[in-house]
Amino acid sequence: MITLNQVKPLMNNRDILLQCAETYGSPLYVYDADRMRAQYERLHQAFDVQDLKLNYACKALTNINVLRLFQGLGAGLDTVSIQEVELGLRAGYAPEDIIYTPNCVSIAEIEKAISKGVHINIDNLEMLEHFGVHYGNRLPICVRINPHVMAGGNRKISVGHIDSKFGISIHQLPHILRLKDTLNLNITGLHMHTGSDILDANVFLFAADILLNQIDSFPDLKSIDFGSGFKVPYKQDDVCTDIEDFGKKISERFNQVCEEQGRRLTLMFEPGKYLVSESGYFLATVNVIKRTTSTVFAGMDTGLNHLIRPMFYDAYHHIVNLSNPDGHDKIYTVVGYICETDTFGWNRKINEIKIGDVLCFKNAGAYCHAMASNYNSRYRPAEVMIDGGKHRLIRRRETLDDLLSTQVFDN
Numbered sequence: 001m002i003t004l005n006q007v008k009p010l011m012n013n014r015d016i017l018l019q020c021a022e023t024y025g026s027p028l029y030v031y032d033a034d035r036m037r038a039q040y041e042r043l044h045q046a047f048d049v050q051d052l053k054l055n056y057a058c059k060a061l062t063n064i065n066v067l068r069l070f071q072g073l074g075a076g077l078d079t080v081s082i083q084e085v086e087l088g089l090r091a092g093y094a095p096e097d098i099i100y101t102p103n104c105v106s107i108a109e110i111e112k113a114i115s116k117g118v119h120i121n122i123d124n125l126e127m128l129e130h131f132g133v134h135y136g137n138r139l140p141i142c143v144r145i146n147p148h149v150m151a152g153g154n155r156k157i158s159v160g161h162i163d164s165k166f167g168i169s170i171h172q173l174p175h176i177l178r179l180k181d182t183l184n185l186n187i188t189g190l191h192m193h194t195g196s197d198i199l200d201a202n203v204f205l206f207a208a209d210i211l212l213n214q215i216d217s218f219p220d221l222k223s224i225d226f227g228s229g230f231k232v233p234y235k236q237d238d239v240c241t242d243i244e245d246f247g248k249k250i251s252e253r254f255n256q257v258c259e260e261q262g263r264r265l266t267l268m269f270e271p272g273k274y275l276v277s278e279s280g281y282f283l284a285t286v287n288v289i290k291r292t293t294s295t296v297f298a299g300m301d302t303g304l305n306h307l308i309r310p311m312f313y314d315a316y317h318h319i320v321n322l323s324n325p326d327g328h329d330k331i332y333t334v335v336g337y338i339c340e341t342d343t344f345g346w347n348r349k350i351n352e353i354k355i356g357d358v359l360c361f362k363n364a365g366a367y368c369h370a371m372a373s374n375y376n377s378r379y380r381p382a383e384v385m386i387d388g389g390k391h392r393l394i395r396r397r398e399t400l401d402d403l404l405s406t407q408v409f410d411n
């Protein structure tokens with residue numbers, strides 16, 4: 001087993017990153033398999049409970065090779081669409097290791113997931129009633145509760161607030177219980193996911209307690225799923241979740257409640273960002289250096305079509321010049337080639353950039369390639385996995401034929 005301390009950041013090995021850019025072209029996503037494994041092990045070790053299951057929230061990075069890597073470590077899979085369910089099954093996950101947590105999808109889509117045998121997590125009362133009427137107690141279901149505790153972070157990624165569309169409000173618990181009793185529902189799981197950025201274990205515990213205080217009312221319960229929100233550092237000195245402290249506090253509380261109630265439950269989490277963010281590096285090449293009256297732009301061979309987080313969430317991605325690590329620091333505004341405002345970073349201190357230099361964006365594992373598009377009819381980047389010091393292609397770059405493959409037209 002590898003621990004996090006033993007995994008050196010790939011940044012310390014610029015050569016292999018540059019070699020990847022040379023071999024597979026630019027722009028390019030590169031992932032470090034050792035880092036993914038180490039993050040999984042560290043999170044797993046942070047909890048001290050009898051039964052623990054970590055389900056990889058695969059919307060963060062959906063390459064099937066990544067799904068397989070976590071399956072090999074014993075993870076389950078957290079999915080939010082029927083397509084992710086199908087990817088998970090194709091990757092080799094057993095249906096019972098897949099949780100399907102959709103929001104605002106059709107009944108037909110949920111029926112399809114049920115037919116695949118995966119766990120269904122229901123997040124509105126109408127659906128709960130519908131499935132109760134049709135399946136009674138034959139369908140084990142998990143209920144997504146919204147405890148309305150703000151875990152902090154950006155409002156776009158915070159899903160616990162009172163007017164959030166996610167989950168069934170904790171204030172509607174009496175209604176859930178009425179449905180459970182009249183329709184004989186088989187509720188085997190309680191779930192919450194308050195959004196990103198757990199900084200204070202006590203705030204999280206407060207939300208967790210809201211679920212734990214209800215287990216009395218759910219005799220069929222097998223698991224409690226506390227979602228995710230583990231924060232990783234994006235900048236030096238960034239405050240992030242103290243996983244060991246968090247794990248200790250949650251485990252103590254969880255064990256205490258299970259003991260008091262004489263129940264044996266599985267503790268579940270569904271991390272996305274924590275498992276893959278830091279394993280990813282996005283490499284792109286500088287096409288243009290442009291001095292204006294206000295700043296110096298470095299214009300890249302990529303844009304918000306490949307990495308939308310800075311424009312979408314004001315996300316910070318640290319940018320390093322791989323080609324000139326010893327150059328003088330200069331100030332640049334790093335921008336993309338898309339025909340709209342398309343800025344990756346304002347006034348960044350970066351080692352002097354020349355045209356043709358390869359820049360590297362850090363924290364590019366989660367919600368980066370997964371959110372890439374073909375806007376401006378650009379191809380989505382290739383993806384490479386580095387494992388045991390060796391690199392291999394895990395997604396080829398697209399071609400014009402890929403762009404046209406779904407269009408219907410006369411040749």
Ligand SMILES: *Cc1c(COP(=O)(O)O)cnc(C)c1O
Binds near residue numbers: 057196228229271274
């Ligand atoms: C997105 C999502 C996650 C993962 O969140 P991270 O912040 O990436 O860890 C977990 N659970 C659900 C239901 C989600 O929608």
